[in-house]
Amino acid sequence: MNECLAFYQGDFVKENNVNISVRSKAFNYGLACFEGIRAYWHEDSNQLYAFKLKEHYTRFLQSCKVLNIKLPYSVEELCDITIELLKKNNFKSTTYIRPIAFKGSEHIGPTLKDNDDRIVIYCQPLGSYTGKDRLRVAVTSWTRLNDNMLPPRVKATASYLNSALASLEVTSRGYDEAIFLTATGHVCEGPGENIFMVRKGKLITPPPSDNILEGITRELVMQIAREDLGIEVVERSISRTELYAADELFFSGTAMEVTPIIEADDRIVGNGEPGEICKRIKEAFSNLTVGKIEKYKDSCTSVY
Incomplete structure (x- = not known):
């Protein structure tokens, strides 16, 4: 009980x-x-x-x-x-x-x-959401819901049937997590997390118009990259095959936190290890969530 x-x-x-x-x-x-x-x-x-x-x-x-x-x-x-x-x-x-x-x-x-x-x-x-420090992912055959169906920016319980079906499909095949495409074939997000790609030194992530949840952790990752690490951040549509050409991929989310992706659709991402940009963002995120970084202390509310 x-x-x-x-x-x-x-x-x-x-x-x-x-x-x-x-x-x-x-x-x-x-x-x-x-x-x-x-x-x-x-x-x-x-x-x-x-x-x-x-x-x-x-x-x-x-x-x-x-x-x-x-x-x-x-x-x-x-x-x-x-x-x-x-x-x-x-x-x-x-x-x-x-x-x-x-x-x-x-x-x-x-x-x-x-x-x-x-x-x-x-x-x-709740500690680690997946229990893993690196993930193997696959694109699901299920399409992400459109904003005019069940708006992804609303965390409606009904829309997570879409997520559950995607997760069931790929985890049954041995992968750790799914990646959705939009109805137009662009990369969207995971079943419960946003996605980032590093290519040619830039941090790239799908825009809200590609039916993503406007993630709070996503916004924070972009801020860390821009303001603290001096990395250019681009919000634009991503084609599926760009995932295979990426230098780095990682997820972000409240439950997922910042977690690297080392394989997508059976293609190794980068050198098959968590990338340097992901590791730097992950380290900053881990420190600021417990009030270690003065700039972000307003994000932390002390309970005791």
Whole structure:
């Protein structure tokens, strides 16, 4: 039995006491949205740092707006609730936080007009998402959803069926993760993470117009590259075969963090080892998430 506390509809309750009806529209039709947030434990300072809370909850409420889910909380209030939840659980390890907003109505029909809007926030310890420090990937035959179908910039639960199908396909064939193409054949992203390519000294990543999630870690990676490492960053469409010609490839995301790709569609990337640019960005990312870099300290919210 899970004795962790969750936040549900205004109260901190034992996670096992959160009851959601089997008739809920969230369960029946996927009428919900979510966020993924990390809090990083720093042993030396005996401190847990919630990372990019404001940015995550700003995006969370934007997702709610698209889905006509109206929550009685501001970004600041959601940040305060999350800090209190982490304190109450007394987490002393790197932790994953999952807020979900959903339509709780039990009426039949996939309508977003119902006003029974609910929120639950739970959390759990989480180290490495994949358990690997380098990945083998393959392009999936499943196409990434278009913005006019299920908008990728909205973290809607329903759209992750697309991700699950892609992951099932490639992991069943022995790969670690999938890469989506858009309907026009351009590289999009992974099932739950953005992708970066290094070619001729430039850091290249697909633009929002190629149906990507506008990742918070993605934005941070671009900032580190531009401002701290002096690397030119280009947002443009990427052709599939460019993956095979890349000097480096890597994923970024809240769960994925910064993880190098060493093989794509059975082609070795670069020399088959994590590239220097990826390693430098990964090192900077690891330091700034626990408040070691003064410039980025505003991204870290101390829990204790």
